[in-house]
Structures are given as C-alpha cells and as structure tokens.
Amino acid sequence: MDEIADEGRRGRILDTAERLFAHGGFDATPTARIAAEADVPKGLVFYYFPRKIDILRTLLAERLPTTPLCRPEQVVRRGDPAGSLQRLARTLRLGDHESVVLRTIIFREAGTHPEVRHHIAALREQLLSLTEAVLDAAVEHVLDPVRRRQAAHTFVAVMLDEANARRFDGAVPDLAGAAEIVSGALTPDRA
Amino acid sequence: MDEIADEGRRGRILDTAERLFAHGGFDATPTARIAAEADVPKGLVFYYFPRKIDILRTLLAERLPTTPLCRPEQVVRRGDPAGSLQRLARTLRLGDHESVVLRTIIFREAGTHPEVRHHIAALREQLLSLTEAVLDAAVEHVLDPVRRRQAAHTFVAVMLDEANARRFDGAVPDLAGAAEIVSGALTPDRA
Amino acid sequence: MDEIADEGRRGRILDTAERLFAHGGFDATPTARIAAEADVPKGLVFYYFPRKIDILRTLLAERLPTTPLCRPEQVVRRGDPAGSLQRLARTLRLGDHESVVLRTIIFREAGTHPEVRHHIAALREQLLSLTEAVLDAAVEHVLDPVRRRQAAHTFVAVMLDEANARRFDGAVPDLAGAAEIVSGALTPDRA
Amino acid sequence: MDEIADEGRRGRILDTAERLFAHGGFDATPTARIAAEADVPKGLVFYYFPRKIDILRTLLAERLPTTPLCRPEQVVRRGDPAGSLQRLARTLRLGDHESVVLRTIIFREAGTHPEVRHHIAALREQLLSLTEAVLDAAVEHVLDPVRRRQAAHTFVAVMLDEANARRFDGAVPDLAGAAEIVSGALTPDRA
DNA sequence: AATGAATGAGAATTCATTCAT
DNA sequence: CATGAATGAATTCTCATTCAT
Known part of the structure; x- marks a missing residue:
C-alpha cells in the first residue's frame, strides 16, 4: 500500500508536470504549482527531482520511449x-x-x-x-x-x-x- | 535624423529579441539582456514595447506576415x-x-x-x-x-x-x- | 540631497552587512536581514550587489585598504x-x-x-x-x-x-x- | 563488535565533519554531505548528534583539549x-x-x-x-x-x-x- | 537501535515593470 | 522623449530536522 502510495506521489508529480508543461511551457510552470496541483509538499518535488529539468528529463526517459513504437x-x-x-x-x-x-x-x-x-x-x-x-x-x-x-x-x-x-x-x-x-x-x- | 536613429534603435531591439527568443525562448530571455545586446538603455525597451509580450507580438506582426507569401x-x-x-x-x-x-x-x-x-x-x-x-x-x-x-x-x-x-x-x-x-x-x- | 540619500542607502547596506557579518558570520546572515536592518527594499541590495559575496568584496575593497595604513x-x-x-x-x-x-x-x-x-x-x-x-x-x-x-x-x-x-x-x-x-x-x- | 563498528561510524562522522568544517565552514557544510562522505546513512548523523551544532561541540570537547597540552x-x-x-x-x-x-x-x-x-x-x-x-x-x-x-x-x-x-x-x-x-x-x- | 523518506521554513536571486527626472 | 534607479513578487533550490518503521 505504501509502495503504491509512494509510486502514486512520484507519478502524480510527473502527471501534473506533464500537463502543466504542455499547457504553459516548462519555464512558465513553477515547481510550486506542480507540487500544489499534484497535492504533494513542495519539498517532495525536489526530493524526487533535485533540479527542475530532471522532471522533464524523466518525462522523456520514462514516457516517450524511442525504442520500437510498434511492430x-x-x-x-x-x-x-x-x-x-x-x-x-x-x-x-x-x-x-x-x-x-x-x-x-x-x-x-x-x-x-x-x-x-x-x-x-x-x-x-x-x-x-x-x-x-x-x-x-x-x-x-x-x-x-x-x-x-x-x-x-x-x-x-x-x-x-x-x-x-x-x-x-x-x-x-x-x-x-x-x-x-x-x-x-x-x-x-x-x- | 532622430527618427532614423529611433527606428534604428527600435529595429535593433527587435533584431536582438528575435535572435534571443529563438535561441533561449521567450520566457528565458530577460528584457535587460535584450537591451544590453541591442546596446540601448533598458528603459527604451519598455518605452517602445510597454509589455514584454509586445515585442513578440510585434515580431509576428511585422516580420511574419500571413498575407500572400508569394504569388x-x-x-x-x-x-x-x-x-x-x-x-x-x-x-x-x-x-x-x-x-x-x-x-x-x-x-x-x-x-x-x-x-x-x-x-x-x-x-x-x-x-x-x-x-x-x-x-x-x-x-x-x-x-x-x-x-x-x-x-x-x-x-x-x-x-x-x-x-x-x-x-x-x-x-x-x-x-x-x-x-x-x-x-x-x-x-x-x-x- | 538625493545623492546623499543614495549614498546613504548603499552605505547603509554596507554598514549593516559589516555589523551582521561580524556578529553572525557571512553565511549565517541572510540578505533579507541586511535589507531589513538597513531599512531598504530587498531588491536594492541586489541592485547594488548582484551576488551576496559582492557585499563582502566591497567591504574589503572599500573599507579595509591594503594601501599604506599610516606613514x-x-x-x-x-x-x-x-x-x-x-x-x-x-x-x-x-x-x-x-x-x-x-x-x-x-x-x-x-x-x-x-x-x-x-x-x-x-x-x-x-x-x-x-x-x-x-x-x-x-x-x-x-x-x-x-x-x-x-x-x-x-x-x-x-x-x-x-x-x-x-x-x-x-x-x-x-x-x-x-x-x-x-x-x-x-x-x-x-x- | 557492534560497539567497535559503531565507534568506527561515529568516529568517521567526526573525522569527516572536521575535514569539511575546516574546508568550507560549519554553515556551508550540509549534514547530508558529512553522512555521504563518511559513508554512513543520513539518519545516523542525527542519531549520534541530534543537532548539527553537537558535531562541532563534540569535536571541540573530544579533540581540542584545554587540559595540559604538554608538560x-x-x-x-x-x-x-x-x-x-x-x-x-x-x-x-x-x-x-x-x-x-x-x-x-x-x-x-x-x-x-x-x-x-x-x-x-x-x-x-x-x-x-x-x-x-x-x-x-x-x-x-x-x-x-x-x-x-x-x-x-x-x-x-x-x-x-x-x-x-x-x-x-x-x-x-x-x-x-x-x-x-x-x-x-x-x-x-x-x- | 538505525534508517532514509519526507517536509517546510527559508535562502539567494531574478526580472518585468514603474516612475521621477 | 528617454532613462536608469528602484522595487517586490515570484522562483528555484537547500537542508536541518523529524519520524514511521
């Protein structure tokens, strides 16, 4: 349950960041807003992603694979x-x-x-x-x-x-x- | 002469902004930097373009016409x-x-x-x-x-x-x- | 009078910083506190001294001369x-x-x-x-x-x-x- | 054995803190870095030294005796x-x-x-x-x-x-x- | 006893914008 | 008209400390 919750929080940060980056752009999206809309404490964002750019990096790495898209x-x-x-x-x-x-x-x-x-x-x-x-x-x-x-x-x-x-x-x-x-x-x- | 000079300064602001926006993005480009690289006083940028977004607006309006591109x-x-x-x-x-x-x-x-x-x-x-x-x-x-x-x-x-x-x-x-x-x-x- | 005021504000920042650095140390002295105790807006500190370390640098340069101390x-x-x-x-x-x-x-x-x-x-x-x-x-x-x-x-x-x-x-x-x-x-x- | 291991870990924290404090100063040395360089879990630093200042206090008390330095x-x-x-x-x-x-x-x-x-x-x-x-x-x-x-x-x-x-x-x-x-x-x- | 995930109170710094001159 | 000093809200990031396990 905890693991689910933990994954959920990290995942929620990524979900929210994805939505906000897409909507307003990377620069125009404050980390504070990501935290607020993901309903996590501000510090947690930096706990998982020490620099803001790491959120973007992670989105690319985990959600936009360059490996075979379909067969x-x-x-x-x-x-x-x-x-x-x-x-x-x-x-x-x-x-x-x-x-x-x-x-x-x-x-x-x-x-x-x-x-x-x-x-x-x-x-x-x-x-x-x-x-x-x-x-x-x-x-x-x-x-x-x-x-x-x-x-x-x-x-x-x-x-x-x-x-x-x-x-x-x-x-x-x-x-x-x-x-x-x-x-x-x-x-x-x-x- | 003044008008020419002014047009030159206004034009330099737009030139510089275009270059910097293209390179680093709109949000990441401070007006102070536009002024510095255009070699005009900081106040002049806001004299010609009261809001930063007006620089972008002007670039589109004056430099990216939607009217017939060629015949x-x-x-x-x-x-x-x-x-x-x-x-x-x-x-x-x-x-x-x-x-x-x-x-x-x-x-x-x-x-x-x-x-x-x-x-x-x-x-x-x-x-x-x-x-x-x-x-x-x-x-x-x-x-x-x-x-x-x-x-x-x-x-x-x-x-x-x-x-x-x-x-x-x-x-x-x-x-x-x-x-x-x-x-x-x-x-x-x-x- | 303005010049005096201006010199006064920059000078007040240095005076205050000197006192606070001496008392609590450079790292332990927030720029916000310098501003508050110098009774200037926070932004002004960074207007005169873009980085915090510049305050220290300026204190040394302007107030601790290495040039002949006496004859x-x-x-x-x-x-x-x-x-x-x-x-x-x-x-x-x-x-x-x-x-x-x-x-x-x-x-x-x-x-x-x-x-x-x-x-x-x-x-x-x-x-x-x-x-x-x-x-x-x-x-x-x-x-x-x-x-x-x-x-x-x-x-x-x-x-x-x-x-x-x-x-x-x-x-x-x-x-x-x-x-x-x-x-x-x-x-x-x-x- | 545990005590030896523990003493070893406690000692490593102090060794590392001493080195880092000397190099960068007390304020500029994060406890997390002490833990990392001492190769101990972060929590252990606070287990032995509930407040950061306790590390400094302990260094003085245990390593800089004021009792007879030599005869x-x-x-x-x-x-x-x-x-x-x-x-x-x-x-x-x-x-x-x-x-x-x-x-x-x-x-x-x-x-x-x-x-x-x-x-x-x-x-x-x-x-x-x-x-x-x-x-x-x-x-x-x-x-x-x-x-x-x-x-x-x-x-x-x-x-x-x-x-x-x-x-x-x-x-x-x-x-x-x-x-x-x-x-x-x-x-x-x-x- | 030991741990490391979690937190939030600040910290420095940035910068669009204003405005007196 | 032009300017640059001045401002403060907002932003990223840090980190001592807590605490559930």
Whole structure:
C-alpha cells in the first residue's frame, strides 16, 4: 500500500508536470504549482527531482520511449500499403492526448535543451525506419530504396504535421488521403 | 535624423529579441539582456514595447506576415507540377535562417500565447491555399478538390517538417522526392 | 540631497552587512536581514550587489585598504623604538571596533573565499613592511635585516593577537610590554 | 563488535565533519554531505548528534583539549630559554595539520558560537600558563612576573600567528628568531 | 537501535515593470 | 522623449530536522 502510495506521489508529480508543461511551457510552470496541483509538499518535488529539468528529463526517459513504437506486423496488411499506413498512424496515435502533450513539450523545449533535441531526433529516426518497414512489408514487390525513403519521409511528415496541427487549430490533414498519395507512388525497384 | 536613429534603435531591439527568443525562448530571455545586446538603455525597451509580450507580438506582426507569401505565377510552370512545388518550396524558403528563427519562436510559444497560436494557424492556412493554387495552375486538367487538398496538405506537411527537422538534426526530408510523390497522385477530376 | 540619500542607502547596506557579518558570520546572515536592518527594499541590495559575496568584496575593497595604513613619520620618535612601536599600534587601531569587525570577517571567511585570503595576506605584508620601516627610523644605528624582520614579525604577531584576543575574551596582551621586548632585541648590524 | 563498528561510524562522522568544517565552514557544510562522505546513512548523523551544532561541540570537547597540552619538563633545557621555547612550539605543533584544521574551525566559528569562544579562551590561557612555566624553568634566575607574562604573551602571539599565517599564505614568521627575542628580554626580578 | 523518506521554513536571486527626472 | 534607479513578487533550490518503521 505504501509502495503504491509512494509510486502514486512520484507519478502524480510527473502527471501534473506533464500537463502543466504542455499547457504553459516548462519555464512558465513553477515547481510550486506542480507540487500544489499534484497535492504533494513542495519539498517532495525536489526530493524526487533535485533540479527542475530532471522532471522533464524523466518525462522523456520514462514516457516517450524511442525504442520500437510498434511492430510492423501489427499494422501491415500485405497488398494494402495505404491501409497499412493508416493503421500505422492509428496505432502510433501521435495525435492522441498523451502523445500531443509530450510532443508539445519536446517541440517547445527542443531548442533550449540539447538532450531534448537528441530525444526528438531519435524519435524521428524511429518513425522513419518503422514506416519504411511497413511499406516494405505491405507491397508485393521490391521497393526502390530511394523512393521508399522519400515515401516514408513524406508520410512521417504528415503524421507529425497532423499531431502539430491539432495543437494549433482544427485543420488537421487527412491521413487517409496522404496514405493513398504515398502508396500510389510506390513502384517496383527497377534496379 | 532622430527618427532614423529611433527606428534604428527600435529595429535593433527587435533584431536582438528575435535572435534571443529563438535561441533561449521567450520566457528565458530577460528584457535587460535584450537591451544590453541591442546596446540601448533598458528603459527604451519598455518605452517602445510597454509589455514584454509586445515585442513578440510585434515580431509576428511585422516580420511574419500571413498575407500572400508569394504569388503562384512566380513559381508555376504549367505541365510540371513537381517542379512547381519544388520552386514553391524554394521561394518560400521556410527552411531559411530568418524563417527558421521565427518558426522556432512561434512553435515554441504557440502553446502559451493564444495570439501566437492564431498566427500560426493563419500562416498554415495561407500555405495550404497557396499550394492548392500552385497545383491548380500547374496541371493541365481540372483537379478533384478533395484530392487537391490532400495533396496540398501532404506537401505543406513536408515543407513544415523540413523546416522543423533543420532545427533538431540534419535528417531533412527530400523535398524534390516529396514533390514528385505528391504530383504523381494528381488525377483529373472525374466528377 | 538625493545623492546623499543614495549614498546613504548603499552605505547603509554596507554598514549593516559589516555589523551582521561580524556578529553572525557571512553565511549565517541572510540578505533579507541586511535589507531589513538597513531599512531598504530587498531588491536594492541586489541592485547594488548582484551576488551576496559582492557585499563582502566591497567591504574589503572599500573599507579595509591594503594601501599604506599610516606613514612611519606619524609615529616614529627617533631613539625611542619601543614608544614608536606603541604609537604605531595605537595609530593602526587594529583593536578598534571598526577594525575588529573587519578582522572578524576576514579571519572567518579567509578559508572559504580565496579573494579574502589574498586580501589578508596583502594586509599582513603591509603591516610587516610598515613595522620594519618604523624600526629602521626609530633606532639610531643600522639594523641587521634578519633581526629586523624577526622583530617586525614578532610585533605584528602581537598586534594581530591583541585584536584577536579582543574578539574572544578580555585577556589582551600588553602591547607596551611587547614593544619593549622587541625593541630590546634590536642590535646594530654587525655585518 | 557492534560497539567497535559503531565507534568506527561515529568516529568517521567526526573525522569527516572536521575535514569539511575546516574546508568550507560549519554553515556551508550540509549534514547530508558529512553522512555521504563518511559513508554512513543520513539518519545516523542525527542519531549520534541530534543537532548539527553537537558535531562541532563534540569535536571541540573530544579533540581540542584545554587540559595540559604538554608538560614543561618535556621541552625545557635549563639555561637555554630560547631553545626551550622553540621546543615548546615544536611540541605543541600548533602549525600541524590536525591542529590547523581545528584552529581553522574555532577561529571561524568563535564569533558565532559562544561555547566555541569559551573554548578558545581556555586554550589561550593554557598556552600562556604553559609558556610561563617553561620560561620559569628555563632561566636560572627568578623572573619578574610582569615581564614573564609579557614575554609569554609575546611568544604565544607568535605561535598563534604562525599557525594562522600558514592558513593564509606562506609568509610564516621565524619562530626561532622570536624565541631569541623573547628570551633576550628576560631579566632577573629586581623586586 | 538505525534508517532514509519526507517536509517546510527559508535562502539567494531574478526580472518585468514603474516612475521621477 | 528617454532613462536608469528602484522595487517586490515570484522562483528555484537547500537542508536541518523529524519520524514511521
């Protein structure tokens, strides 16, 4: 019970920080407010996270893994690259609340904190490989590697843009349409 | 002469603020530092910009117009949609230093300041319309409106992603490849 | 009048800090207390002295000069080295309140702050030279340099010890007696 | 075994505290750091020393005795007061590391903590009596009590000054020279 | 007896903003 | 118009001390 309570308090600090960082930004969020809204004593925040930046670091490390986000097999349907890409996007849920929150944070803080920048770069690379793997498995012919990468880049851009667009307004791009456009461009490797 | 001097000083404040906001973020940049690096008295910053946020507001208003970014005719070559899109991207130069600086700012502050959010939304809308106009003028048939918008969204996503990627790492997407992929998807409106 | 007030406020901060540092120590004296007892707003302390240590630095620089403490002529009576040394001690007034306060500070902080250590070393050197000059001028023969330095060291030690003793208890050494002992040891240079 | 282990841990706390107090000062040394460097659990420090000041108190009580520092017989050679004083200084080893450490502490904290002040006063008194006893035993005539005390004060001042000088710079006084100067002043009691 | 998680009362410092001149 | 001295609320962080186990 205690362990649960303890984990609960540390977890509550992280939950609250995540929400507040996403809403107002890292700099604009006082640790005192995190403590207050997490309903823990101010000192406890610094007990778990000696520097404020450690809260952000921990959020990235524990909640935004750069390790495999999903497995291609989960989403691929052979012969249906467009559908596979759509399922990929739906599975990754980059536009989901949880993900949007973290993306907001990392996009904002990337310029300021190098470690955040590295994290976002790794995440991006992960998305690219994953998309390429999905394309490979979804089409029935061998893909031209250059075109495959272009296609992956394009679809990743759309997925990220969709998540971003959600932050700013409602004009989100049509993922299904983009999936079709990208799939349509896949031709067998003539090499 | 005074006006020139004053304009020079006001301009120096904006130049400096732009640089510092882009580098360290709005919140982390003290007005005192802007004044010092712009080599103007501290009081002058508040003389021109009564609140700190007014500096940011002014940067957006004066330096990141949402009004037509370029005219389609500048970039369109009829019958060559892929080339037209590439020229569009090159003309907009979203990845340029100046633009990156401002994009860094608006991406970071968008979550915090509603007016910045509106600005970015307007900018995005501008880009979409412009891309659609370019596509319309570049192909020789009538485009399906839905597909045109999907294509525009996709290409805008790639342009924005390219600018973003430049902020974080070097793995920038291939704009030419994306232009081809998007163009390849354009078919006459069968309606 | 304003200038007086301004000088007064900065001066009051230094006066108060000097008193409080001497009484409770540098570390144990909050800047807030300095401000309160100097009757100035807290912010003003940091306006004049951006870091707390700057207050200490300023006290040393402005109030504990290492430059000539007095001129030998002021105290020397030729043919009366013992009297001259006594007058030197009386003129330097190391045991005076003002001086004791600063000595308390520098003795305490010397170990912690290198710049304070350098200051105290310089001050010590100054005292030694001055004492040697007084001895030279007070005796009617040429002094052996080694013996002169030994004598100076001995008398400086007594002066410093007297000031220190005043901090701790009442058993202050007898400066007049020490002056006689030291003078008695001065013999012509036989070299 | 437990007692030995406990004594070892208690001793390690004191050793570490002594070192850290001497280096950074009492106030600037967190108990947590003492515990960490002594490699004991944080709680144990407060188990042995309920208040932080108790560590300092214990250091003085157990490691800086005011009881006889050495016996005059150990150092006196009758007829050679100068040599006896030198041997006294060498035996007391005030300039030794261990001693310097504690002296650093007590000099620094004397102003702040009354009990430290009393300790240093007692120590001083001890040194004076001891020096007087050495002088008495070393000379072959009866000393004038006033002159004896003056001589003792002077030599004690030099010994303390030598230890102090070692803390601040390298210009340590010449103890041998001072011993000679002081001895030279000893004349039979004419009373 | 021993421990280390927990706490909260401050500490130094920052900085947007004001305003008298 | 311009300025820079002045202010105080807010912020991050520290740490002696407590206490349940």
